[in-house]
Amino acid sequence: MEIIQIVGVGLLATILILVLKEQMPLFAFLLAVFTGIVIFFFLLGKISSVINVLEGLARNSGVNPVFLKTILKIIGIAYIAEFGAQIVRDAGQEAIAAKIELSGKILIIVMAIPIITVIIETVVKLLPV
Structure with a gap:
């Protein structure tokens, strides 16, 4: 199961970060960022398969592909912003986050x-005049 691997990487990184934090805080922060990126790349294949399924569903239902792409971009922005904010918070910069x-x-x-x-x-068109 992938979640066990992800949690294992997260726990290992957390232990290393706790050890490094006192002596080398910069390396501890970099290790936290690197761990987040590794976990993201580990999930990239899963994200790709979800996008393929959604594109197939949109194609079969006749939904304009522009709408699906826009929604996927919106979801991407949300995840990237959250990831970036968490990294900045880890560095102690709440205002920037x-x-x-x-x-x-x-x-x-x-x-x-x-x-x-x-x-x-669409709603306006459905309303009686």
Whole structure:
């Protein structure tokens, strides 16, 4: 099971970070960042298969591929912003982490505008005149 491997890597890195933190805090931080990246790359294949399934479902249901791509980009922004904010928080920079999260939320809103517009137009068309 993949989760056991992921937890194992996380626990091992945590123990090493705790040991390094006192003597070499910079290396401890770099190890935390590296561990996060390793875990992300480990999951990349799973993410790819989920995207393929969603694209197939969208194709079969006749959904405009632009909408699916936009939604996947929005999800990507959310995950990247959260990952970046967590790394910055680990470095003790709460204010910068908050700005990263705010930036992610604003970018999500900007990307969602075309989808929101289509939804509103559809609802208006359904309303009796």
